[in-house]
Amino acid sequence: MLAGMALALSELPVELMVRHGLERRVCDRGGEREVQFLFADADRLLPVWRNGRLQILRWGNRRGESAHLPCTAWTQLDTVQNGGWSDRAIESVVVPATMGLDKGVWYRIRQGIRGLVALDERGGPRVYVICEPSSHYYQVMTRGGSWMPALIDERI
Amino acid sequence: MRSFNAIGHLDADCFYVSAERVRDHFLCGKAVGVLGNQGACVIAKSYEMKHAGVKTGMPIWDALRLCPQGVYVKRDFRWYEVLSRRMLDVVRAFSPRVEYYSIDEFFFEVSAGVNLQEMAERMRDAVLREIGVPVTVGIARSKTLAKLVSDTAKPFGALALLDRAAELALLERLEVTEVSGIASRRAARLEPHGIRTCLDLASADRRLVRRLLTITGEALWYELNGEAVLPFYTERPPHKMLSRGGSLGGTVARPDRLYAWLARNVERLVEELEFHMVCTGALSVYIQHKDGSDGFARRMLPAHTDRFDLLMEAANSALAQAWSADRPAIRMHVAASQLRRSGFVQLGLFDAPPERAEAVAKLKREVNAEVGRFALRSGATLPLADVYRDEAQSYDICDVRGKICF
Numbered sequence: 001m002l003a004g005m006a007l008a009l010s011e012l013p014v015e016l017m018v019r020h021g022l023e024r025r026v027c028d029r030g031g032e033r034e035v036q037f038l039f040a041d042a043d044r045l046l047p048v049w050r051n052g053r054l055q056i057l058r059w060g061n062r063r064g065e066s067a068h069l070p071c072t073a074w075t076q077l078d079t080v081q082n083g084g085w086s087d088r089a090i091e092s093v094v095v096p097a098t099m100g101l102d103k104g105v106w107y108r109i110r111q112g113i114r115g116l117v118a119l120d121e122r123g124g125p126r127v128y129v130i131c132e133p134s135s136h137y138y139q140v141m142t143r144g145g146s147w148m149p150a151l152i153d154e155r156i
Numbered sequence: 157m158r159s160f161n162a163i164g165h166l167d168a169d170c171f172y173v174s175a176e177r178v179r180d181h182f183l184c185g186k187a188v189g190v191l192g193n194q195g196a197c198v199i200a201k202s203y204e205m206k207h208a209g210v211k212t213g214m215p216i217w218d219a220l221r222l223c224p225q226g227v228y229v230k231r232d233f234r235w236y237e238v239l240s241r242r243m244l245d246v247v248r249a250f251s252p253r254v255e256y257y258s259i260d261e262f263f264f265e266v267s268a269g270v271n272l273q274e275m276a277e278r279m280r281d282a283v284l285r286e287i288g289v290p291v292t293v294g295i296a297r298s299k300t301l302a303k304l305v306s307d308t309a310k311p312f313g314a315l316a317l318l319d320r321a322a323e324l325a326l327l328e329r330l331e332v333t334e335v336s337g338i339a340s341r342r343a344a345r346l347e348p349h350g351i352r353t354c355l356d357l358a359s360a361d362r363r364l365v366r367r368l369l370t371i372t373g374e375a376l377w378y379e380l381n382g383e384a385v386l387p388f389y390t391e392r393p394p395h396k397m398l399s400r401g402g403s404l405g406g407t408v409a410r411p412d413r414l415y416a417w418l419a420r421n422v423e424r425l426v427e428e429l430e431f432h433m434v435c436t437g438a439l440s441v442y443i444q445h446k447d448g449s450d451g452f453a454r455r456m457l458p459a460h461t462d463r464f465d466l467l468m469e470a471a472n473s474a475l476a477q478a479w480s481a482d483r484p485a486i487r488m489h490v491a492a493s494q495l496r497r498s499g500f501v502q503l504g505l506f507d508a509p510p511e512r513a514e515a516v517a518k519l520k521r522e523v524n525a526e527v528g529r530f531a532l533r534s535g536a537t538l539p540l541a542d543v544y545r546d547e548a549q550s551y552d553i554c555d556v557r558g559k560i561c562f
Binding site: 008029030031032098099104105106107108135136137138139140141143155156 | 180181182183184185186187191194195196204216217220224225226227228229230405406542543545546547548
């Protein structure tokens with residue numbers, strides 16, 4: 001399961017960086033720096049292309065936050081396709097990503113990840129990462145990860 | 157008579173990683189590992205990852221411990237071939253005689269009257285400028301010396317070394333296993349005779365080297381002493397054997413899945429036979445089991461053929477002998493030998509008329525050329541749907557044709 005992702009620093013406008021205090025998420029592993037968004041973060045966020053704009057939204061729903069939405073950060077592609085979210089107003093979105101993280105492995109992502117945005121009871125948008133069964137390659141690479149993010153025009 | 161002045165060797169620096177960086181600037185400056193067919197092993201690494209202690213062939217879980225900040229990418233041999241052939245074009249612009257040694261290595265002959273150091277630098281810079289791949293160029297008096305020179309000048313080096321004193325200084329500081337063609341087993345044969353460095357080998361009695369390492373080692377002795385004796389191939393010589401196979405992507409215990417791998421490998425082999433316009437007279441199957449044991453079986457064919465149905469029948473019989481059914485398999489190779497040019501083969505006395513099989517083969521070729529490789533394939537491969545779904549599995553390093561070395 002996706003444990004986090006990173007976006008190249010150049011992909012994030014300064015205004016968003018400042019507004020959401022993203023500077024502390026900037027990491028340098030050589031070359032262009034990146035901004036990391038981890039599931040383990042206290043403030044769990046993800047960048048999302050929504051309504052033609054790049055936004056920073058809450059990633060999923062933690063226990064005690066919203067009673068209206070499922071307590072998870074991911075949703076399965078099958079669930080979405082089989083109408084599992086049909087009782088809520090949802091939108092498909094793209095989570096732009098330069099790298100994904102799963103079981104300690106940082107791997108390159110070319111464009112991004114499919115996501116779904118749902119509104120909580122206060123109208124606050126929350127993004128869920130869409131997952132699908134892992135390819136054999138992904139399973140081996142992540143030593144048994146059985147779910148992988150649904151990537152845009154790419155299959156690892 | 158020798159018509160050239162020297163031999164050059166161009167070697168791309170961490171080629172697969174460099175190729176990924178050509179199309180993906182984000183990877184520049186980072187520790188990058190390219191993963192192999194199954195996603196389990198690092199088949200190429202950047203210098204940043206190398207400095208962290210990661211070695212080629214290392215499983216990803218070991219690499220992660222040494223280099224947790226590394227970024228891993230899936231290999232793409234189609235892309236690497238595109239860049240490889242463009243590098244070949246650049247090298248050919250400098251020299252009319254080029255050997256396409258491997259996907260990232262080229263030998264070239266240099267005529268007399270050329271400033272060799274300047275040429276090495278110009279060639280290195282041209283490849284970087286035109287293709288974006290950093291390379292190292294070594295020029296010396298023989299192929300073996302040129303390769304040693306480029307190996308020691310890495311990364312992004314350019315060095316012409318023809319002075320004997322400089323050659324000897326280089327050979328003195330290199331272990332004999334640095335010579336291409338001398339691995340640990342051969343080195344162990346040399347060791348009792350005090351031959352540990354390249355200089356030891358070059359200075360040893362030629363007859364002793366021949367006795368220890370046969371004629372192959374004798375050729376290396378000449379090469380280290382500046383006499384170019386290894387053949388120089390501007391075209392790949394005809395294959396004596398063709399084979400397809402490799403890792404099974406984990407352990408395979410189910411007979412239907414192993415049979416599916418057999419069908420896949422035989423189909424790939426048939427592609428090669430057709431491409432090289434040869435038929436085979438013998439088919440071998442090699443199986444490696446998970447417990448380390450292996451099995452091998454060979455079948456002589458009643459007549460030379462490139463027909464899938466006949467080869468599959470022979471391969472299936474060989475598989476039954478090579479595979480111990482109580483042991484899961486992890487690798488398979490299917491090899492065709494006793495190759496003969498198509499059109500120069502005699503039909504078997506009891507063969508069914510080939511028209512029907514040829515029509516099927518022709519249709520398969522045409523559909524796959526039009527729609528995509530493996531779009532039309534044997535029904536026996538159905539248990540491998542997961543493998544065929546992965547686009548990257550449809551093109552491997554062995555599919556890059558024309559190079560001398562694997």
